[in-house]
Amino acid sequence: MQKIQNDKIKESVYIETLDNGMKIMVIPKPNTDKKYIIWGTKFGSIDNHFIEPKTGKEIKVPDGVAHYLEHKMFEQENGVDSLYKLMSLGLDANAYTTNDHTAYLFGGTKNFYEGLDELMNYVQHPYFTDQNVEKERGIIGQEIGRYDDEPAWKLYTNLMDCLYANNPVKQDIAGTVESISHITKETLYDCYNTFYHPSNMTMCISGNFEPEKIVEEVKKRLLPKEKIGEIKRIYPEKEYTINKKINEQNMEVNIPLLMIGYRDILENEDNIMKQIAIEIILNSLIGKSSKLYQKLYTEGLLMGPLEFYDEFADEYSHVVIGGQSENPERINEEIVKVLKTEKVTAEDFERNKKALYGEYISEYDDVETIGRNFLQDSMKGINCLDYIDAFNKITLDYVNKIQENLFKEEMSALSIVRKEK
């Protein structure tokens, strides 16, 4: 078992890779009563085209299948719903699907091992029938309907449509009512057998644990599985331009919503360093303490700070900036201009680096955030603890270089949701 210790944050992570390829990460937190576990598979909404390792068969599945599969995992052959069972143990259990992974989790103060029994049992025992797959269609249909009424969700999907022409990241994670109508139990089994193999899965555990002991407990509950070869995922060709500049939709919102996106096509950059640089750039130039924010706030064009973050996986990478304004076009113009022409000062750099450092350490406040962050980063091939070292390495020159190469006007797009005029 590998131990990585960090003296600045006073935390350690223990990493074990099992013979079957599954990775387990344990982050001990001796003072907390809450325990948290999250088990993820690198299978998200973008993985809709692949070659099954065993048969070599090329398979194309309808949009929304990863999410549909997540819903159906809870149902067991003996009629037990595992979500129900975990909750009766007093555990807060859930699951979620993103663009690049699916995860099953629970947390709570007691009955951890009973919960572990149930979690590892249901995730390893799929039970799909024509009937139970059919039953789920109505529920997921309502879930999709709920998103359709969410202006903020529409805003985001429309922006993805601007940034990408063919990349599957632009599809709704849950798919559409039409696409899910093609999902059958066979589709679900094909995906399960390919992506729910231990070699494609990672488990993160945080709480008052002895790392060796908990890893043994997990191993005891793992079913033997034949080794499979590498899963070959097929994605559309990488895109190096944006799809369209602007997307505007009418919905009943009082103040227009806007979201600006930048496609990031930089290659061979260290993802962690790049991420820190992006946050320093955006905090300094358009964040709460920036001149631009003060100006737009004073003019009444912004009512609150802009939100921004970057999202990336092997197949996509972009930066998103969102807000609400009576004049979205003007906000877009100002932001694009500032990111193109202004530079981060040495003072901004130091201050925001310190702020990010503090925010980063505070993410180790509770076991749930720890578990989620380690899993999400691990799915992207990142080790969370590396962030701290990156803070020591990063320089203003590097930040300036990233700004110049990433925030190019021609790589930006704008999504707006507003009332019909």
Place this chain on the structure above:
Amino acid sequence: MQITKLQSNKFKTNLVALFITVPLTKENCTKNALLTSVLRRGTNNLKTQEEISKRLEELYGAGFNCGVDKLGNYHVLKFYLETLENTYTLNNENLLQEGINLLLDIVFNPLVENNGFNKVYVEQEKLNLQKLIESRKDNKALYAKERCLESMFADESYSLYKYGSVEDLVNINETNLYAYYKELLKNCKIDLYVTGNNIDNIKVPEISSKNLPQIENLHVAPEKPSIVNESQDVTQGKLIIGLDVGNSDKAVVSMYNTILGGGANSKLFQNVREKASLAYSAGSSYIRRKNVILIQTGIEIENYDKAVKIIEEQLQDIKNGKISDEEFNSAKQLIISSIELIEESKEDMITFYFDQNLFEENLNVTEYKEMIKNVTKEDVIKVAQKVKEDTIYFLTNKAK
């Protein structure tokens, strides 16, 4: 000012919360909301928002947040500041004390000019608050819940929107808001909560605070439930049913609520979602300080009658004592777990103890857990007899 220190070694950060509490009234509601936004604009030391933001960044990205909330028949102005524990700083800085000083500076030392707040700040915040009030319809699910409550409590101050109203906003200016602020500080309850590992040595000046009278809940449910329909541009209908639970024992009502709609084991989740596939979300929440349970679900418009019928069947089932041991035990387990999690979150800890203090129950987490443990099935069935359907609210589409 009452200072409560909640010591805990579970976290890497300190959370400091300052609450200003007054009875909720139409006269003051809008002023309270505006005041919170004006205070965060500048102090006599840090005159602009930009300076405050920079100061927060210098304090290792300390998080500052403020807002207003309705809690029972009170209106609470809330100010939060979260800092890193001193031990994680690079030069052994006293972030906790610096953070407390900044928080107090924002609340008690606002930028004052000519015996009023800064005129520009007040005008801008008035405009922002107006937009905020006007855009509440944007969050359909929340809007529907609040509208149901407003209709239930139409003749009480609880029907006020927590951010107030545009009509009341018009008459506020920098001078009368400042006069109100000075008056408010003389007549409100002020509490400071500090959580963290090393919190003994904080320095806080004396600030006077008043004890508030308890305000009784007087609402009586109508004989037959009121039906309220509202239409908007939605594809999914939001069905909210308000239940009046009266002044029953709160631990028992908590159990009732969890059996009915708390989580995946509940009657609503199982019957509305799992069996009938009518909804993605179906559940209920207990607003304990108003003696109300809100049932909430999002459904296809044409399934309205079906959904209401299934929900009413669940209410009737509990009344008839149809609660399986499994349902009962898992509900109890769920509440107990959630109580055990209170001390795992700084904010939940503060919220819990502040609520206990304000409503003079003064239970600690362990005592509260014991009360839940002692609830029996018979208690729940007895309380169920007193539960009345009060209001059925439906946010539907315009075609209707």
